[in-house]
Amino acid sequence: MSTETPKINRRDWLRQSAAFIGAAAVAPLLFTSRAEAADKMAKTAVNYRDKPKGSEMCSNCKLFIPAxxxxxxxxxxxxxxxxxxxxxxxxxxxxx
Ligand code: SF4
Structure with missing residues (x-):
């Protein structure tokens, strides 16, 4: 049986931490109503743009509220x- 601990480099650790923090910030929004989600982020904070990224676009995002x-x-x-x-x-x- 090996007693070595798995190695992770700093870049991977930072990337995984950022993904976790982002998911934690968004998760409550998936389960709250429109009225409950009062504090919203600025478009610049999430690099919002008016064009899709491939097949990914707001109309097929869980957080989109259509007109x-x-x-x-x-x-x-x-x-x-x-x-x-x-x-x-x-x-x-x-x-x-
Ligand atoms: S609907 Fe989804 S992709 Fe569009 S701005 Fe909101 S979170 Fe971003």
Whole structure:
């Protein structure tokens, strides 16, 4: 039986820590109503853009709140301001 501990480099540790912190910040938003999600992040904080990233876009993100028509700007549970259904940001959460 080996007594060696698994090695992890600093870059991987930082990357895993950032992903964990991001997931922890977003997780409550997945289970709260629109009214409960009062504090939202700025678009710049999550690198929001009005264009999709491949097939990933706001309209198929769990945090997107659509407008009355599919092409109109909607809202996001996590990001402040008008959100394009074709937009994308760093905290994109795919619908399952
Ligand atoms: S991709 Fe970002 S801005 Fe768009 S709905 Fe999801 S969390 Fe909100």
């Amino acid at each position: 009355s028509t599919p092409t109109a700007d909607g809202e996001c549970k996590a990001v402040a301001g008008k959100i394009s259904p074709k937009g994308w940001c760093d905290i994109y959460v795919p619908k399952s």
